[in-house]
Amino acid sequence: MSIEKRMLARELKLIAARPGDIFKPMWFLILVISMVPLALAPDSDLLAEIGSAMIWVATLLALLLNTEHLFQSDFSDGVLEQWLFLDRPLAWLVGLKLVAHWLFHVLPLILITPIAGLMLSVPTEVLIALLITLFVATPALTCFSGLGAALTLGSSRSGILGVLVMMPLFVPVVILAAGVLIRATDGSDTLPLLALLGAFSVVAATLVPIAVSAAIRLNIGGSN
Template sequence: MLQETTEVAPRLKEPGEGLALALTATLKRDLVLMLRRRGEVLNPLVFFALVITLFPVGISPDPDLLALIAPGLLWVAALLAALLSLDSLFRSDFDDGSLEQLLLAPQPLAALTLAKVAVHWLLTGLPLALMAPILGIMLALPAGSYLVLAVSLALGSATLSLIGAIGAALTVGLARGGVLLSLLVLPLYIPVLIFGAGAVQAAIAGDSVSAHLAILGALLAAALMLAPWAIAASLRISING
């Protein structure tokens, strides 16, 4: 037994390559798992479309009014759809024990969680961003702002995934973490919402959008730098607690 561990240990502690290997393995595994449960990938998109349908019904079908509030509506609805998908981010891994394997891996947990968040963004944030212009047409969003809408959502939803993953990691061990998760995460989403919706409004007004997009990028950079550590610490708390 002792001999076995001494033999295996040096091979596991390979520098550089070991981490790259673990990252691609985690990425691939999560992608395959998520693509097998297509319903879970599609649910946020359907939710997004459904919420957008509710607003004209609830407020007014008047295109002028809808055009005025469309940037905010699209952003809020996309944000809620992304929030909806967060609960499942670590849930199945927690239930079947593979999260513990991730914690035991010799590679830094922060890096591995980054791979998981990347998959979440690829299958939630990016599709939402691509779908938003179509819903924008339905809300009579003024021309010239469609590209900005998609780009700002793509940039912003990456930050949302990173921040949301902290909340998901903190609540994954709890039986009914869903509502708590939204309470924890939504206040932290506000800056992204402000600059994301602001970018679309600026595009409609004909102003330069580069400042908004730059700030969204800065928020993403800050989140990329700090969130993985918080996610890793939160996962450790949820697993060991």
């Protein structure tokens, strides 16, 4: 079995051992969404208007919540050190880890957003656009929050610092996604913006793992 397959199998085993890790962010997302009508008004027109934006922000927060400790357990039990000795570039392994994280932790989060959409009576065509933007944008978001997690690995008192450090970098993604949602509400063409969003994700997914691997190296104290 190749290293890549074994890594994915290991991730699956880890999830099977602690399935709660998948459900907590989903739980958080639905809880936050339930708070919105309580804080605002149960008026469905108003909810539908801000609903997609609320879901986007809540999903962003849930994603940050479960990416914050992405490398923590692998760091403390020495798996990351073992990575240095494999005959693969560290950035490639980091990329795999991020892909696995996206598949097993972020994707479930995206798949649950239609329920949140129903709760806030978001119109169907906007909901579809919302799903597409989340699919296209979350790879970039996962990469950046992974970088935040890697940078703060070595400090015991970092708290939510990794999140705070990376959040400003999400601005272009949020703006473009919001643009898509606004156009979907109008019924105008969303494709150009989606293409830009996709381009951002692709570039982030190729370059950020390199930065993440540098951050991991410096925390392990290996030669760089």
